[in-house]
Amino acid sequence: MQKQTPPFLYGEHYLTASIALNIVRGKQKGIISSLSREKINQNRQVVHNIVEKGDPVYGINTGFGPLCTTSISKEETKILQGNILQSHSVGVGSPIASDIAKLMMVLKVQSLAKGYSGIAEETLDRILWHIDNDAIPQVPSQGSVGASGDLAPLSHLFLPLLGLGNVSYKGEVLTTSELLSKVQLKPLHLGPKEGLALINGTQFIAAHAIKVIERLHNCLAHADIIGAMMIEGLQGSIKPFFKELHQLRPFKGNIHVASRIKSLLQGSEIMQDHQYCDRVQDPYSLRCMPQVHGASRNAWLHLKELLEIELNAVTDNPIVIHENLTISGGSFHGQPLAMAIDYACLAASEIGNISDRRIYLALEGNSPGVPKLLMKNTGINSGYMILQYTTAALASENKGLCFPSSADSIPTSLGQEDHVSMGSIAGRKALNVIENVEKILAIELLTAAQAFEFRKPLKSGIILDEIHQKIRTKVSFAQQDRVFADDIEEGIKMIKNETITSLVHQIASREKLSLETPYSQDFEVY
Structure with a gap:
């Protein structure tokens, strides 16, 4: 019998990208512990006491943003909270992916369950119902400037609490009123501070950052493996991956990449076949993989470390510490994540x-035994020439997308919010870039496999040989031109489905091979 993963306790346990993804995918259940519920209820009572006393506290009995000096009567405080969700629901563009919207809810519950936001227990329970029943609000992709948090997307995310907006449920998109009628639930009536607690925060940015962490991690792992196969195909040297070199410049990412690639090349007949050749060094794209892939690893690690702080932070405003201390600060500002996502x-x-x-490089025909354009009978055949046109187009598109969103700021809220992060744009843009990188790596996978074929009957190490065999079950060796778009699609599937990386782990486990490095733990998604 498979051992069940213990439930994650919102507000009490430490949330990571991996745990959040597990909750979204139904692999782990998230619940609010009795300890967290006690803190939530105590904090809620503090908000009620503030309303009763009538002392002005931002967002509880005042207006929002430039209306912060407008007093709101005790009777109107509840109307105010429902109004803010409606007035701030101004998003445009296609809806974000359902898993990202669900991640937003998971992250919001974690933040609110800390007990500093004045949220009602019943409101959190309704959000949990949406998570547990896969009733996912439709959230437009555009409209957030990343401070005061992700106002527009979070407003759309929580409109269903009021019986408004649209929801994806069991394969169809329903109005929330249709959904509530189906499941026999009623809309909620938000109390003082609740609307502001729901829509202030960085959950849109952070949810995108989680997907960046996951998908970029997959790209980085594939880049090392495919790069190692390309080294074999083009008879590159193993020496640039020796630990003696990288200990003299000990960046974590460089050491990790060099060690992984060296392990993949270990025991290779191809390597031994040219160890005494007269070439003294390879082009940078082969020789400098530890430095380039490693630098990207370091950037990934930086984002992961900052993201984990954010996932366990309270990011709404104001923060209710106790009855005599309510702080209107700026923890909703997305700059800490925005800059790291741009990186x-x-x-x-x-x-x-x-x-x-x-x-x-593989197409040039400068490696002994590998024909120009990776095909022997060229002239009548163009070989793999045009595949590189596609990667050139994708790489160029990515360069245009690399302008840092966090370098921009346009004042909003009549100047009250005079510096914003644009972190939401950074998150969406980063995922577009990663999508293109997955396609580029898929094409390199095909070209590396084609070059690798020309080294037969020599064998590589056991891992790369089995990877090559796996690729050949999906994409055959090309002796003449064909519709390469079909091959590319197969390659993209292998990258996205983690076919290659999963196989590497299976082989390493079966053969008792260690691919661990001094920094393996750092470069895992926890």
């Missing part, structure tokens, strides 16, 4: 950039 976006683009260079 990760550049890191992803560079993985695609150097991959395109290796593809070009």
Whole structure:
């Protein structure tokens, strides 16, 4: 019998990208512990006491943003909270992916369950119902400037609490009123501070950052494996991956990449066949993989470390510490993640950039035994020439997308919010870049496999040989031109489905091979 994963306790346990993804995918259940519920209820009572006393506290009995000096009567405080969700629901564009919207809800519950936001227990329970029953609100992709948090997308996310907006449920999109009628639930009536607690925060940015962490991690792992196969195909040297070199410049990412690639090349007949050749060094796209892939690894690690702080932070405003201390601050500002996501976006683009260079290198025909354009009978056949046009186009598109969103700021809220992060744009853009990198790596996978074929009957190490065999079950060796778009689609599926990386782990486990490095733990998604 499979051992069940213990439930995650919102507000009490430490949330990571991996745990959040597990909750979204139904692999782990998230619940609010009795300890957290006690804190939530105590904090809620503090908000009620503030309303009763009548002392002005931002967002509880005042207006929002530039209306912060407008007093709101005790009777109107509840109307105010429902109004803010409606007035701030101004998003445009296609809805974000359902898994990202669900991640937003998971992250919001974690933040609110800390007990500093004045939220009602019943409101959190309704959000949990949406998570547990896969009733996912439709959230437009555009409209957030990343401070005061992700106002527009979070407003759309929580409109269903009021019986408004649209929801994806059991394969169809329903109005919330249709959904509530189906499941026999009623809309909620938000109390003082609740609307503001729901829509202030960085959950749109952070949810995108989680997907960046996951998908970029997959690209980085594939880049090392495919790069190693390309080294074999083009008879590159193993020496640039020796630990003696990288200990003299000990960046974590460089050491990790060099160690992984060296392990993949270990025991290779291809390597032994040319160890005494007269070539003294390889082009940078082969030789400098530890430095380039490693730099992107370091950027990934930086984002992961900052993201984990954010996932366990309270990011709404104001923060209710106790009855005599309510702080209107700026923890909703997305700048800490925005800058790191922009850095990760550049890191992803560079993985695609150097991959395109290796593809070009493979086509030149300068490696002994490997024909120009990776095909013997060229002239009548164009070989793999045009595949590199596609990677050049994708790499160029990515360079245009690398302008840092966090470098921009346009004042909003009549100047009250005079500096914003644009982190929401950074998150969406980074995922676009990663999508392109997945396609570039898929094409490098095909060209590396084609070059690798020309080394037969020599064998590589057991891992790369089995990877090559796996590729050949999906894409055959090309002796003449064909519709390569079909091959590319197969390659993209292998990258996205983690076919290659999963196989590497299976082989390493079966053969008792260690691919661990001094920094393996750092470069895992926890």
